[in-house]
Amino acid sequence: MAASRQVDLLEPIDLSEHLDKIQLYLGQVCQIAGISKMQLDYWTNKAQIPTQGRKQRIYDMDAVETVMLIKQAKDKGLNLGAAIEAAYRFRELNGRDGNEPTP
Numbered sequence: 001m002a003a004s005r006q007v008d009l010l011e012p013i014d015l016s017e018h019l020d021k022i023q024l025y026l027g028q029v030c031q032i033a034g035i036s037k038m039q040l041d042y043w044t045n046k047a048q049i050p051t052q053g054r055k056q057r058i059y060d061m062d063a064v065e066t067v068m069l070i071k072q073a074k075d076k077g078l079n080l081g082a083a084i085e086a087a088y089r090f091r092e093l094n095g096r097d098g099n100e101p102t103p
Contacts, residue, residue, distance in 0.1 A: 019061045026057045029064055033071050043070055047084040066091065 024032070030040050044051060049066055051057040059067070066087050073083035090096075 023058045029059045
């Protein structure tokens with residue numbers, strides 16, 4: 001089969017459809033969010049962010065989004081407690097907590 005006909009068989013891939021399968025280690029989450037390992041460890045405990053792994057914490061994309069929302073709220077001047085509350089409320093209102101968005 002000619003290369004051009006082979007290419008015609010392919011379709012664009014929407015990577016966003018596969019993000020739920022990605023898991024990241026603590027250091028990778030820190031790099032993405034721009035925070036220290038100590039901060040992430042503290043936030044994970046304080047906000048009760050679910051993780052997997054025994055020897056090293058592993059974060060799924062929902063957890064990464066929560067961390068990034070907390071970071072955003074902290075950067076806008078909220079204290080950690082308020083930032084955590086804002087992050088979870090944002091996720092709830094935008095249907096990212098496993099439920100439909102609240103009107």
